[in-house]
Amino acid sequence: xxxxxxxxxxxxxxxxxxxxxxxxxxxxxxxxxVQGHIPNAHGIFEEEDSYKTLADQYEVQxxxxxxxxxxxxxxxxxxxxxxGFALVATPPHCAxxxxxxxxxxxxxxxxxxxGVAEQAAIQVFDQxxxxxxxxxxxxxxxxxGQRFWRRTIAGYTQGNFDEVCRNTxxxxxxxxxxxxxx
Numbered sequence: 001x002x003x004x005x006x007x008x009x010x011x012x013x014x015x016x017x018x019x020x021x022x023x024x025x026x027x028x029x030x031x032x033x034v035q036g037h038i039p040n041a042h043g044i045f046e047e048e049d050s051y052k053t054l055a056d057q058y059e060v061q062x063x064x065x066x067x068x069x070x071x072x073x074x075x076x077x078x079x080x081x082x083x084g085f086a087l088v089a090t091p092p093h094c095a096x097x098x099x100x101x102x103x104x105x106x107x108x109x110x111x112x113x114x115g116v117a118e119q120a121a122i123q124v125f126d127q128x129x130x131x132x133x134x135x136x137x138x139x140x141x142x143x144x145g146q147r148f149w150r151r152t153i154a155g156y157t158q159g160n161f162d163e164v165c166r167n168t169x170x171x172x173x174x175x176x177x178x179x180x181x182x
Contacts, residue, residue: 003119005074005086005127010065016073016085017058021045023085023106027137072128076107076120083111086124098177099130118152125156129181135173138165149176156180 008016024045028038039045042052051057064073064087071093076084084107094101102124107117125132136145153161153176161178168175 001078001114001116002080003083003116003123004077005120005123006077008065008073008075012075013062013065013073015075015082016064016087017061019082019085019106019108020061021054021057022108023104026106074124076116078111078116083108083116084120086120088124088128095133097131098133100128100132102132102134105134117148118155121152122156125180131177131179131181133175133177135168135170135175138172138174146174149174153178 028045040047040051041049046057046060051060064071070090072088072090074086074088075082076086085104086102086106087104089101089103090099093103102121105117105121107120111117134149136142136149138146150163157178157180161176163174163176165172165174167173
């Protein structure tokens with residue numbers, strides 16, 4: 001399997017936008033019945049009831065293609081087929097002292113358990129050198145995600161990373177940090 005990541009253009013944005021509801025559905029499985037992670041009155045994974053269709057939700061992600069050089073929407077492909085995405089933010093869309101923030105990372109179910117996610121994450125990290133941070137849900141329901149990030153980052157940094165559970169702008173999360181510039 002050939003895994004590759006590419007920075008998407010506005011012309012390719014629809015591919016990531018098509019996968020985004022699947023990502024939100026996946027997150028719901030990690031959070032349970034927590035507000036913001038259950039469908040609204042219209043069956044859309046958005047808090048606001050103003051989103052009545054997936055077409056309405058489609059534009060929520062458009063910001064990723066309006067700030068080149070600041071927000072980096074990557075498509076993950078396996079053998080040229082869409083397999084997921086990695087959305088990387090830079091200041092001012094991350095904490096002070098952080099150069100790169102993995103805002104969202106998703107791999108479709110058929111590609112899980114085959115090393116695709118790890119290869120894609122490493123390719124993303126290699127593109128951007130500096131202080132990294134990423135969050136994952138600290139709940140027991142997300143032990144698979146926690147193990148994935150711990151194993152991937154430990155291997156990538158030869159164990160030179162920080163891991164702490166703390167309050168973030170998105171609630172209590174397991175926060176990973178590392179510097180790949182050295």
